[in-house]
Amino acid sequence: xxLFFFLQLRKPLVEKLRRERINSSIEQLKxxxxxxxxxxxxxxxxxxxxILEMTVCVxxxxxxxxxxxxxxxxxxxxxxxxxxxxLREADFSLLSSTGQTSITKEKSPVNSAVxxxx
Numbered sequence: 001x002x003l004f005f006f007l008q009l010r011k012p013l014v015e016k017l018r019r020e021r022i023n024s025s026i027e028q029l030k031x032x033x034x035x036x037x038x039x040x041x042x043x044x045x046x047x048x049x050x051i052l053e054m055t056v057c058v059x060x061x062x063x064x065x066x067x068x069x070x071x072x073x074x075x076x077x078x079x080x081x082x083x084x085x086x087l088r089e090a091d092f093s094l095l096s097s098t099g100q101t102s103i104t105k106e107k108s109p110v111n112s113a114v115x116x117x118x
Contacts (some may be wrong), residue, residue, distance in 0.1 A: 023048075027057045
C-alpha cells in the first residue's frame with residue numbers, strides 16, 4: 001500500500017516537470033522565431049499553438065531553401081564536370097590531330113617537287 005501511495009504522490013510531480021519542459025521549449029522557440037513572424041500579432045499574446053505553427057512554417061521554408069541550394073549545387077557540379085570532360089576531349093582531339101599531322105609530314109616523301117611560279 002505504501003508503494004501505491006508513493007506512486008500517487010509522484011504522478012503530479014512528474015506531470016508538472018513534463019509541462020515545465022514543454023513550456024520552456026515553447027518559450028525557446030518563441031525567442032528563436034524571426035521578428036517578422038512575431039510582428040504578425042503584436043497586440044495579442046501568442047498562444048502555444050501559434051508559436052508551434054510559426055515554427056513549422058519557418059522550418060518548412062528553411063527546408064525548401066536547403067533543397068533549392070542542393071539542386072543548384074548539383075546542377076553546377078554537373079555543368080562543371082561536363083565542361084571538364086569537354087575540355088579533356090578537346091585536348092585529346094587537338095593532341096591527336098597535331099600528332100597525326102606531324103607524323104604524316106615526317107613520312108611524306110622528301111623528293112616531291114615544290115611548286116614555284118618562276
